[in-house]
Amino acid sequence: MTLFSPFKFCLFIALLSFTISKSDAQSRYELSTGWKCKPVGELAGGSNRIFAPGYDISQWMPATVPGTVLTTLLNNHKIPDPFYGMNNKYIRDIYDTGSEYYTYWFVNDFEKSIPGGDSQVYLNLRGVNYSSEVYLNGKKLNKQTHHGMFLRQRYNITALLNRSGKNRLAVLVYPPNPVGNPNGGQGGDGTIARNVGLQYTAGWDWIQPVRDRNTGIWDKVTIETAGSVSITDPHIVTLVPGIRQVKGKQQPAVIKVSATVSNPTGKVINGVLQFTITGQKVFKKVMVKPGSSNEINLDDLLLKDPKLWWPNGYGNPYLYKASVQFFVGNKISDAQEINVGVREIQTSWNTQTNSRQIEVNGQKIFIKGGNWIISDAMLRFSDWRYDAEVRFHRDMNLNLIRVWGGALVERPEFYNACDKYGLLVFQDFWISGDANGRWVDPMKKDDQWVRRKYPDDHVLYLRSVADQVKMVRNHPSLAVWCGGNEITPPEDILLAVRDTILPKLDGTRLFVEYSNSDKMSLNTLGGNGDGPYGIQPDSLFWKERTFPFNSEIGSVGIGDYESLKRFIPDQNMVAPVFSTEKNKSTTDSVWNYHKYIGYDAAIEPYGKATGARDFAAKAQLVNYNQYRALIEGFSAHMWDWYTGVMIWKTQNPWTAMRGQMYDYYLDPNACLYGLHNGSEPLHVMYNPLNGMVTIVNNTFETRRDLMLVVKTYDISGKEKQITQVFEEILPSSVKGFVPIKSGIDKLAKEEGLFLSLQLLDIKKNILSNNLYWLPDEHGEYSGLKKMAPSKLMIKAVQTTPGTVLVSLTNPTDAPVAFFNRLSLIDGQTHNRLLPVFYSDNYVSVLPGEQKSVTMNYDISKYSQTPFVSINGWNLKEQYVPVTSGNAK
Structure with missing residues (x-):
């Protein structure tokens, strides 16, 4: 039977904007306070006691949710800060204690009344590590034990709510199984990868083992109230045909919308599914049968003259506010607000470089990316921290973040920040070459043939992939799906993800089988592959050719003395001592425990370090030059040798002493500003090999009337002008202009000098300002050592x-x-x-x-x-x- 006559239905739609009232029942809130916990071994008399009338949990330990057992223990002063000194070494590891030691009950008493009418109440757990039993008011919600760190749980709890409005939620959380032996290998003995979960928690070359393997209710718990019909997993696709420019009037874009609507009631529900953006609406009349869920596709919406979403450095990452709503009568039964970035991701094969190039809105983007592990090794996530970390990547003038496969599919809050700041995302799934068997490894328990089959439960893995794809697929920043870090998943998983899950649930993005696959780079011309990962001569980045789309290349990155003080005890604040004869550094035990990677001889040209403070200060000079040279070297060869580069790595989720542009405490070091300078969209630079002054233009515009100014300054500050000339450069290109090597080498011979390169526009505004400090003929900074005091x-x-x-x-x-x-x-x-x-x-x-x-x-x-x-x-x-x- 039809609910509306055609006339009444059209009139109803016409009046929606005037008569809609939000249902009193429709709401969502996070259950993040009031949690208590207790180890399962301390609960005498069995778990049923938890639900006995009047059972008191007030003396249980306050729990941090979202969080892990280790986070709760730290917040209750039961363990020392594992990020400080050698503290982590003395916290009991789950491999030694047995799993029960870190198996915990988490309980929350919350108030929620039984809703009226057909309204429904849902409990959502966005992530539990690793397995769980979920109870509400003594009734078990999951029929079988829930497994998997990356599989969301959603329960309709309407019928289980107490009439009093007082309810008890209890979650028993089991650790991963197996937990892995943290024997010092990458991922320990590798068996942590038998789970569908994190791999780094058993240790890596940038982190010590996380002692509880991040057991806990690690992601958000929410209580959601909706009307008779709820909306889940809306899907927004934007199509932007043609080659677009950042400025000017745009041709229309197409927006395709679908969503799953669910009716848990015992009766047919008639209503309207509607999508709204900039006042424009598309809608469909829907009949939802009792106890059913249906995916509904709306008609395409044509968005005229759209404001497009662009990657950082190329244009504004504009976001529209939009909503998907389901109406029953004149009330909203359920709604989801979505930020929509109108853009289209494409890729093509660059035959010059023999590598993949990424295009946005028809324009090729030279990828300058950073590898990201996770925001916090103990999963202490927050909106503000995500925003700060991604903002730092924006400030580095990068345009992509790769989320590494030993961690997780990042949270929506991370993607919100990437959407906001224009950072594309290259998202790995949970596979790594180290743990999953790419190489022979004596640290691993199982041989390669066994490890190649990890994880144990392939069905769970595929369910988790499908769930996580649904969770983040609407974000415009998401550009590439990747099967794993440096190795594909097992064949049955790979084929299911590539040929079934992604085409069905997304289908709009490139899928790469593994991070450094031939689909990204064909190493046919003798390049060196991924890496290097340690300190290099600055000129190497200009001279040595690597993979044409390099997924990992990196170097050093310690912070200054103020940064080091936050996690190194005073007695261990001892600078590494480099031996020229042995070509080796002697390093303090705490520095080694925090995975220090050597600067070795790189400090020596600035003068032997007199202590930790002096060492850290001189390290910043090395930091700045390393990362400026890295990104300049790759940029100098863009579209010739390279289509992209990703730095390994740009952040640390632990107090590690390698590969970071800012420390765990969000204090930037000089690496960040070397990148900030060297990676600016319009940049003037000096080629250390041939002495050519070169301009790189990473924009879509021809830049004319650029005044190129080249000067030198000696150690006393005396200026010498080398040249000053007007130039122009085409879009997305590199061009050498002035060879000055012989003259510069002559001026720098005795004590070094400063080389100043500037680009000015026709109004004399400085567009690029780059200052090099060059050594003397012996490679020493002899002039710097005797500089007069600054008069700044x-x-x-x-x-x-x-x-x-x-x-x-x-x-x-x-x-x-x-x-x-x-x-x-x-x-x-x-x-x-x-x-x-x-x-x-x-x-x-x-x-x-x-x-x-x-x-x-x-x-x-x-x-x-x-x-x-x-x-x-x-x-x-x-x-x-x-x-x-x-x-x-």
Whole structure:
């Protein structure tokens, strides 16, 4: 029977915008407070006691949810901070204790009344590691034990709610099985990979083992109320045909929408599924049978003159606010709000480089990416931390983040930040060459033939893949699915993911069988493959050819002394000592435990380190040069040798001492600003091999009337102009302009020099400003060692709440004010405020030059006006008060 006559139905739709009222029942909230927990072994008398009337859990330990057992123990001061010193070494490991030691009950008493009418209440658990039994008011919700870290749980709990409105949720959480032997191998003995879960928790070359293997209710728990029909897994696809420009009027885009609607009631429900964006609507009348779920496809929506989503550096990553709603009568039964980025991802094969190139809205994008492990090794996730970390990647002028396969499909909150800041995402599934058998490995328990079949439960793996695809597929930032890190999944998994799951549930993105597969790079010209992973001569990145789409290449990355103090005890604050004769460094035990990777001889040209503080300061000079040279070397060969590069790695979720642009505490080091400089969209640079001044244009516009200015400054600050000439450069291209090597080498011969390269527009605005410090003929920075003190003048003004503008002025008769680290600090303790986002840092100011640095911070966390700390190579640390007023 039809619910509406055609006339009444059309009238109903016409009046929707005026008569719709949100159902009182429709709501969602997170169950994140009030949790208690107890080890299963301490619950005498059996689990049924938990649900006995009046059973008191007030003396149970307060639990952190979302979180892990280890997080709860840390927050209750039961263990020391495993990120500090050698503390992690002394926390009991689950391999030694047995699984029961970390098997816990988590209980929450919450209030929720039985809803009226046909409204329904749902319990959602977005992630439990690893297995669980779920009870509400004494009734078991899952008929069989739930397994799998990456499989969401959703239960209709309407009929189980107490009339009093007081309810008890209890979740018994079991650790992974097996837990793996943390024997020092990559993923320990590898058996952790028999689970569908994290692999790094048994240890890796950048982290010590996580002692509970992250057992717990690690992701969000929500209570959701909807009407008689609920919406799950909406799917938004945007089609942007043709080659688009960032500016100007756009041809229309097509938006395709579908969603699953579910009716748990015992009667037929008639209603309307509707999608709304910018006031435009598409809708469909739907009849949902009792106890059924149906996927509904709406008619295509044509979006005229759309604002497109672009990757960082190319354009604005514009996001539309949109919604999918289901109406029963004139009330919303359920709704989901979605940010829509209108863009289309394409790829093609570049025959010049023999590698895949990624295109967005028809335009090829040179990929400058960073490898990402996880935000926090103990899974302490938060919206603000995700936002801060992705913002740092935006500030590095990168345009892609690869989520590594030994971790997880990242959370929607991570993808929200990537959507916001324009970072494409290359998302691995949960496979790694180390644990899953690509190589012979004496540290592994099983041989390659056995490891090649990991995980044990292929059906669970495929269910988890399908579930996670549904969870994140609407994010415009998601660009590539990847079967695994450096190895494919087992054949049956690979074929099911590639040929069935992804085509059915997504079908809009490239799928790569594994991270460094031939589908991304054909290494036919003798390149070196992935890597290197340690410190290299700066010129190597220009000279040596690697995979044409390099998924992993990296180097060093320790923080400065203030960073090291946060996790290294005073007695261990001992700088590595390098032996020239043995070509080897002697390193403190805590540094080794935190996976220090050697700087070795790279510090020596700046002078032998006098201690840990001096070592860390000189390491920043190496950091800056390493990552500027890396990204410049790859950019210099874009579309010729390379279509992309991903740095291994840009962040650490633990206090590791390698491969990071900022530390675990979100304090940036000089790596970040070397990348920030070297990776800017329009960039002038110096080729260390042939001495060619080169411009790279990573935009879609021809840049004309660029004034190229080349100068040198000696150690005393004396300026010499080499050349000044107008140039132009085509879109997405590299061009060499001025060969200056012989003259520069001659000027630098005795004590080195500073080489200044600048690009100015026709209005004399500086578009690119790049300063190199070059060594003498012996490779030593002999001139730097005898520089006169800086005469830099500093002024700091709070221009708006949360924004400080620092002006740096160097007199004309002064030496270069070299390599100055700025920090926003607490005026009383002098501790750094974290996180702070600097428009630039490790800044050098030429004689007669003025520079400005903007600092942004969360003023709600710091009530007092901060100070600015500044210290440089030739500037002793100063503390500058921040004044209020104009920036002038």
